[in-house]
Amino acid sequence: MKRTFAFTFSAAALLWSTAFAEGLTRGSVSGVVLDGQGKPIEGARIWVKPSLTTGLVQVRTGEDGRYHAEGLLNIPYNTYAWYKTTYREKTLCMRVAPMALNQYDSFVPTDGVTRNFKLKISGVIDDRENIYYGGDLRVFYQGISRDANVDVKFEPLGPLADGSMGKTLTRSPKDMMISDVPVGAYRVTAVVTDASGRKRAARLSRKNFDNNPTPEVTVEWESKDSCIGSFGNGLDREYLYIE
Secondary structure (H helix, E strand, O other): OHHHHHHHHHHHHHHHHHHHHOOOOOOOEEEEEEOOOOOEOOOOEEEEEEOOOOOOEEEEOOOOOEEEEOOOOOOOEEEEEEEEEEEOOEEEEEEEEEOOHHHHOOEOOOOOEEOOEEOOOOOEOOOOOOOEOOEEEEEEEOOOOOOOEEEEEEEEOOOOOOOOOOOOEEEOOEOOEEEEEOOOEEEEEEEEEOOOOOEEEOOEEOOOOOOOOEOOEEEEOOOOOOOOOOOOOOOOOEEEEEO
16 A cells, blocks of 8 residues: 555656646646747737636747746636737738647646647638638639639749748639638739630739739738737738739
8 A cells, every 4th residue: 555655646746747847837828839930939929718707818928939827727728829920021910820739629727738839821720610820812803704714823922921932822712712822922813714715814903903904913911900819810811803
């Protein structure tokens, strides 16, 4: 009996010391926020929000990308993260993704928990319905028949918002939307294919159907308002007019 007690006590002590070394103290949540290249993000905003009642704990990450929130009650919480930066002289305020799917879930911080985040510029936001980390583009047609097919080509103008080089994409609008384009800046062109199979280069505009459409335009996303507290991607929707 004494041996069993000693073993149990030693195992508990080891688990407690390990948790303490990682910042996992009772009633707390800790973690790290990384950019797309795996580097720490300083100044990311973290919300620790009760799942079933009101209240809010807010913290920021330090130079090492780490945060720690303590004094939490023994109730379910969810964590959220946002990152504000400048990309090509435009402000981006983006929701940062949990590193693992189960970290979208609620937790009770009885013995302390870890919730880590990493910047994503495309992909599904798992706790939202049909909302993505990538940018949305609302499309309008003029002089294009309903049975025509439109292919929109996106060519990166440089590194994307997460520092990756990106690649050329071709998307066809669905319900007049192109969703989840990896956040960046693109040279955009389009080709219209009519019902007989004939193709032609489309003319494009960014601000309504104007008098001077061009064969190509630049599309890039920005955040004109703060995204803190937004559970979407934090980006403004962009618009493309095709004729």
